[in-house]
Amino acid sequence: MRAILVTERGGPEVLQVQDRPDPVPGLGEAVVRLAAANVNPTDLGARQGFYPPGFDIEGPPYVLGWDLAGEVDALGDGVRDRAVGDPVVGMIPWYASGGRYGAYAELVLLRAEWLVDLPSGLSPIDAATLPLNASTAQQALACLQAPKGARILITGASGAVGSFAVQLAVGAGVRVTAVAGSDDGEWVRSLGAEQVLPRDTELSTIGEFSHVLDAVPVGADVFPAVADGGTIVSTRPVTDDPGRRITQRPMLIQQDTEALQGLVRSAAAGMLLTRVSQTVPLAQAAQPHRLSEQHGHHGKIVLVP
Numbered sequence: 001m002r003a004i005l006v007t008e009r010g011g012p013e014v015l016q017v018q019d020r021p022d023p024v025p026g027l028g029e030a031v032v033r034l035a036a037a038n039v040n041p042t043d044l045g046a047r048q049g050f051y052p053p054g055f056d057i058e059g060p061p062y063v064l065g066w067d068l069a070g071e072v073d074a075l076g077d078g079v080r081d082r083a084v085g086d087p088v089v090g091m092i093p094w095y096a097s098g099g100r101y102g103a104y105a106e107l108v109l110l111r112a113e114w115l116v117d118l119p120s121g122l123s124p125i126d127a128a129t130l131p132l133n134a135s136t137a138q139q140a141l142a143c144l145q146a147p148k149g150a151r152i153l154i155t156g157a158s159g160a161v162g163s164f165a166v167q168l169a170v171g172a173g174v175r176v177t178a179v180a181g182s183d184d185g186e187w188v189r190s191l192g193a194e195q196v197l198p199r200d201t202e203l204s205t206i207g208e209f210s211h212v213l214d215a216v217p218v219g220a221d222v223f224p225a226v227a228d229g230g231t232i233v234s235t236r237p238v239t240d241d242p243g244r245r246i247t248q249r250p251m252l253i254q255q256d257t258e259a260l261q262g263l264v265r266s267a268a269a270g271m272l273l274t275r276v277s278q279t280v281p282l283a284q285a286a287q288p289h290r291l292s293e294q295h296g297h298h299g300k301i302v303l304v305p
Contacts, residue, residue: 003105004285006060009049012286012293014060015104023109025076030112032088035124036279037103037303038067039288040132040160046094047289052252057099065103065303066094067131069124072115079112087118089264091131093255104285106305116261119268127264129160129274129300132253134263136235137164137215140251141172144233146211148173153206153225156215157193158184160300161235165213166191167272177209184298191273214238275299 001023007016025031043064051057072086082088092101092110101110118127140161146152152169156162157178169176170192178193185196197206204224212232214222220240226232229245237250266272277299280288288301 001106002283003063003102004282006047006062006064008060009047012047012289014047015064015286015289017283017285020105022107025074025079025109025112027076028078028112029076029109030072030079030082030115031074032068032070032090032108032110032115033073034068034103034106034108034282034303034305035070036068036128037065037108037282038128038132039285039292039301039303040066041292042066042094042132044289044292046099051095055095055098057095059099062099063102063104064094065105065108066092067128067133068092068103068108068110069118069127070108073107075112082112082115087120087124088115089118089124089127089131089260090115091135091255091260093253096255104282104303106282114255114257116257116264119265122264122268125276125279125302125304126267126274128302129276130164130263130267130272131260133160133300134164134168134267134272134274135256135260136161136251136253137168138259138263139254139256140213140215140233140235141165141168141174143249143251144211144213144231146174149175150211151175151177151194151209152211152213153177153179153209153222154193154213154215155179155218155222156235157188157191157196158298159215162213162215163188163191163275164272165215166193169213171271177206179203181298187275187298276302278302279304281305 158180208227
């Protein structure tokens, strides 16, 4: 099979197509024949050798990729709730697994417990955009603990995490003020945001919010929009101290396959929308990495075999 390896830390050029032996699943593992793999910002960081502290990640070489959809190709001993041929969606906890598994491959080896069913009403391409981004949005909102009827501010609302967060928040009865790119306003409004502000809005002029999801994150620039005693949940740690009894909670994704199954079913039912800008052949994985480092594209880029 072919896989995309990070051969050394660096730019997109370090992503190389290599022929590797077909993986053989061990105890509790599965092999999925890839239909789609999502390209995430975390992949770009890992390609350069940037990971959160505290994880035992060796290499390179390693294979990138958190999110995938496809069909079960083989099963290891001890797997009882899957069968060969099952359509599935999964999220590889790439950091927690030490970079030992990755989705950028024609045949993806992973723990069977990381897989959920792919409903017939959802394409593998759309499904592959859900696991990391929708789960992060859901867990960030749970961490934010905004009550029904509350007003919250979401930065990066047109991005993958932000778009899902807007929808999930609105679905929970929360009123959303969103900050998004000026040419993404229509998309974010269609997701249910009550107010959409341009990305270059001076946040000190928009009033104060007791609950802020900083999905960009913009870091200290969001502090003026936070009320005294408010809460900021950020998708990356922020070291600046906002003072004024403001609580900052950095978000690090936790594996939750039961919640992921619920998100996938919601997407299949048309209750959770995603946006794909383009698909790119797996062998050209360097291309979406280059595109993702630029501004101006809208929606996720998905690798296909």
